[in-house]
Structures are given as structure tokens and as C-alpha cells.
Amino acid sequence: MSNILTQAAGSRRGFLKVTGLAGLATLAATGTAQADEQMETTANPALAAEIAKLPRVKQVLVDPPFVPEHQQKAEGGPRVVEITLPIIEKKMQIDDDGTEIWALTFNGSVPGPMMVVHEGDYVEIKLQNLATNLMEHNIDFHAATGALGGGALTKVQPGEEVVLRWKATKPGVFVYHCAPGDIMIPYHVTHGMNGAIMVLPRDGLKDAAGKPYAYDRAYFIGEQDFYIPRDKDGSFVKYENAGDDMADALEVMRTLTPTHEVFNGKVGALTGEGAMKAKVGETVLFIHAQATRDTRPHLIGGHGDLVWEAGSFNDKPDTNLETWLIRGGSAGAMAYTFRQPGIYAYVNHNLIEAVMLGATAHVVVEGEWDDDLMTQVQKPAPIQAT
Template sequence: MKYRAFTCAAALLIAGCAQAPGGSTDWKVEPDPDIVNFPLENAESVDQELVAPPFLPAHEQVASGPPRIVNVRLEIIERETEIAPGVFVWQMAFNNSVPGPVPVVFQWDWVNLTLVNGTTDTVRFQEPVQNTLLHNIDFHASTGALGGGELTKVAPGQEVGLLWRAEKAGFFVYHCAPGGTMVPYHVVTGGNGAILVLPREGLRDGYGNPVRYDRAFYFGEQDYYVPMNDDGTSLRFDNYASQMGPTLQVMRGLVPTHIAFNGQYGALTGDIRLEAEVGETILMLHSQANNPSYPHLIGGHGDWVWPYGKFNNRPDEGLESWDVVAGGTAAAVYTFKQDGVYAYLNHNLIKAF
């Protein structure tokens, strides 16, 4: 079966006005020692209510105070989903979503995570739930302990806590990584998402000028390796664990059977397309936890693109397409100048149509 992916069409209509080059030639901002050394015991604790992609939780774009402790809750659910007509996959879904939701914090904040391996009595998002396998989480944004993976292994019906500090600014992948072949199996069945760590001073363009966005959208690209019947339908399984062996056999060929944005075909097109107003600036966030990707906005550009989604790197200006490395991200802004429909896709076009 050939590669398949549906494009994301976004009616993002914008009349932009260009900002004159300016700002400091010394682009790097040195960290404030008072912020870096701010004591944990003095930090305010706040709860963040996560939302399903492609949207992000309400957040400030510039830090208004000292580092905080941001409390987030991720609930892991094993669920069967029809990702394409007649094609069913048991997914590992953070908060009942593929990809998982995007926590938003500032650099030098602390992330206080509660991770739940769901059963019907412990999750809020779907019933009945009866997970079958061990799960955990590896934050690419964190330091040490395998990104937290070594500290967060959790059995069905249990929960675990993890406190870590966001020392680097950028858009970072997180994913399940319980060990051995379960690592790629969990990732390619949806067990991944991303976290946004904003610079405390906010985003800046290549001249050092502030960049502000009106909306932010998250495109999580997912490759699937589905055991298929000869008639183009998928094999069906009783649960997430029983699907694993046949899926691993397909994975060893390294060729995805299906590729989709945000979990399933057509998730961001048609009646559920993304919309914005003419004159708005949109932050486009993209992750791919397993394969490279090459985002492109048909009819638009990346006005500013942060290499590999990392905000302490000077952004590139006016790109037509940009890179996402395997297990990595991209971040770009574009101010839309005309009304109409714009298609966001992976410009490896064999995978896009």
C-alpha cells in the first residue's frame, strides 16, 4: 500500500505589514541569574488545563513574573480508532488524543506532571477503559533519567508524579518509552505529543524584534504500520497488547502503511479546517516522533522559522519549506495576506497525497 496522508487546509486570511529590520545585532539573550537560581520553594503553583490538539491551552507569550510550578495531568488511554475508512488501530493516546496535548510553560519554569495509566476508575476522557501494558513518558525537553522515562514507568490503574525544570526554550517532543521494542510500538501507535517552552521574553525575529502570534496550531504527524487484509481493510484485535506482535512485523519493513496529521485521515480538513482572520499571525507547530518531515504551507511561507523548533537559535526568514528531524519539531510564524484556503502538508509529496 502506498503512503497516504491528508493535508491540513486552513482558511487563514491575513493582511500583514512588514516590520523594518532593527533590534540588536547581539541576538542572544543571556539568562538572568535571578531567574536561573530562583528557589523552587518560592515558586507559585498553578494548574494548567490541557486541551486537545490542534489547539493549545490559554497562555501568555511573555513571562509576567518569576518561574512557576505548572501542574499538568496526562492520562494514557488505549483505544481503538478508525484512522481511515475500514482501517482500525489500537492507539496509545495521551488524554484521549493523538497526538497528545501541548503543555505550555516558560523557560526556567518547573513542570509538575501527574501521569496516569488509565483504567475506568482513573481517567476522565473515555469509558470503559482497561489498559493492558506498562507505560511511561520521555520528555525531550528535560534533563537526566532518560527524559523522565526511568522515573515514570507506571502499570495499568496506577499513577506517578514527575517534577522537572524546563531549562531550554523550544518546542519539544514527548513520547512513551517503556523499553525494548515497546518504545517504537508505543510511538507509532500514537503515544507521543509535544511541549512548548517559550522564552521568558517571548519569541523574537532574526533582528531581535518581538514576534507575537494571534493563534497557534499544532500539527502532529503520525506514521502507522497497520497489519492489512488483502481487501484493503485492517486486521482487528481485541486490545492494544494483542495488536503488538503483528504490528511489529509490519514495522520491520520501515514503510508506513498510513500517515496522518492529528491521528486520522481528514482530522484537519473539510468542515473541521482551521480558520483565522486576515491580518492575523499564526504560530505553526509541527512534530514527528519517528520520521523526518518537511512542512510546507501552500500559498504561504514561513515568515520566521526557528531551526528544529528551538527558540534560542536565531530564526530563518522567508522559507518555503523547513525541516523536522525524526523525534523532533519545527516552529514557524506566518502573517496571512489574502483570504482563501491554504494547505499545510509534508512536502515529501509521495507521503502527502
């Protein structure tokens, strides 16, 4: 394993090749070289001068499910949004039984933090690969244009940082993830290295009739599939260092059958004290991302009033959905105005994954009960003979 890690960390342009996926590695390496050359030959001083005149703002990242403070409608013209994103390799517990994984994280959380900008803004990411890490990393923004989503321009070894600027041209919600190349792409993503960014229209969201639409709260739910190796007795294995599980994890990953399917990094992360909060009458925007597998979000006791299932805010939202599909490698958004108090279960409606693998969250809603919407006419009692 030390040899594998040496290979992964020792090549500035190369990628780990432990399977036959040389095509992806070649594409990524070629894309890096071409992007570097293009940057050197087509630098635009006039454009750089114009961007330098734009106002700058630093976005303060917060741990999911929370979303950074933001204006739903942009004030003024485009800005340069500066975001510092450290990469942290850390051991995390993913269930109450003590199962562990050496997670590869953006900003120390699984999923990585939500970012929020407006259409036309420039996103300036300072990606930092901490010196305590063992692996090479980068970042691929599905919202960005060119250079493998920025992945070809952001490869950093432990102890390095890189700054990438890209323009947010497509309003919607999008996945970002690490994509070093070859088998390391799924390895890093299934070890937690993914998140989402929301690009709001400058004039805010619109409902299905094209009218302005606002939300009172927003939450980010990152669904994560984990593939934890077991020993000969069936117990989940623990490893001393990041990357030590590589050979074993790859075998589990090839089954395409996760051992855990969780929201926000751990079974039960969004229940109990971690449950999301709301009040009757409030409209809540839920952003749901899954970097690898299809999922079917469902709010038990509620509905998707407005659903941008494929994530594009340029498209008319669907209305009044019971369950919606988030395709693997994408994010979507749902808005709902709560009308009854209580605890709502927000689940992946593959109920095997929700109940048995961990893909369940709770929303605790405060307020007054409305008998017109629902009431218990008779309490449970013995069946009466007729």
C-alpha cells in the same frame, strides 16, 4: 499474545524483550535503578523548600490542534506548572474507510496534547495509567534533563500514577513520547503515544533581527505514521484488544513503510470541519512534531516568514522558507502572517505521503482579496491562433 501482555505488565522494572534489543532494555532498567538511588541519596530539602514557595498554576490541556491558553511573555518569576496527564488505550478510526488501530494515547488524543510553559518554570506532571489499560507506560520529555528525559522515573502499571517534576531550561519546542524500553518504544510511539511541549523564552519570541515577535493564534500539528497489518486479501486487520496486533504490527514496522501518514491522528482530521482558522493580517504560529520520521512541512500559497526549524528559540529563526525540515524525533515552529483569504493546504511535501497517505491539513482564512498580490488576468478560454 496474552503471555506477551503478561510479561509487559508484570515487571515493575523490566521490559518486554521480543527482539535482540537487550541493550536498550538494560539501559532503561539501569537508568531507573540509578535514578531511584540518586533521588534517595541526594534529596535537597533546601531546594524543595524554595520550590514550595513558588506560585503554582494548573494547566488545562486541550485537544490538538489547539494550544492551552498562555501568556507569550512570562509575568513575574518562575512557577510550578501542574499538569495531569492520563494515559488511555482506546480504539480509533484513522481514515474514512473504517481502518482501526488500538491507539496508545496521552489524554485520549493522537498526538498527545500540547503543553506550554516558560523557561525557568518547573513542570510537575502527574502521569496516570488508567486501570482499564493493559500495558505499562512512561513519559520521556526531550525538553527535560536526566533520567532518560524522565522516562526512568515515570514507569507506571495500569491503575498507578506517578508525579515527576523537572525544570524547563531550554526554550523551544520539543517532542515527548512513551519509552517503556526495547521494542515497546517504537511500538508505543507508532501507536500514537507522542506529543509536544513548548518552552517559551520568558520575554517572548524574537524575530530574525532580535526584535520582539508576537502571534495571534497557535496550532499544534502532530504528524503520525501508522503501520496497520493487512490480511491475506489485503484488507486492514481489526483487533479485539490493545496489544493484540503486536506480532503483526512489528512485521509491518520493520519495512519502515507506513500504511498511513496523517496529521492529528486521522486522514482528514484537519480538513473540513476540523480545518484550522485564521484571518487576513493575523500571524499564526504552527508547531509541527514528528516522533519517528523526517517530514517536510509546506504551506501551499504561503511561506514560513519565520522558521525555527530545529525547534530552538535561542537560535535566530530562518526567514521566508518555502519548505522546512522537521527531523524525526523533534518539533519545529513556523510563523506566517496571512495576506490573502482562501483555503490553504498545509502538507508534508513528500507529496506521496500528503496525497496518498493522508499528511494534509487545511487553513481557512477569512478576509479581503488583494489583487496586487495575485489576480486572474484572463479566465480559461480556447487557445487563440496567432
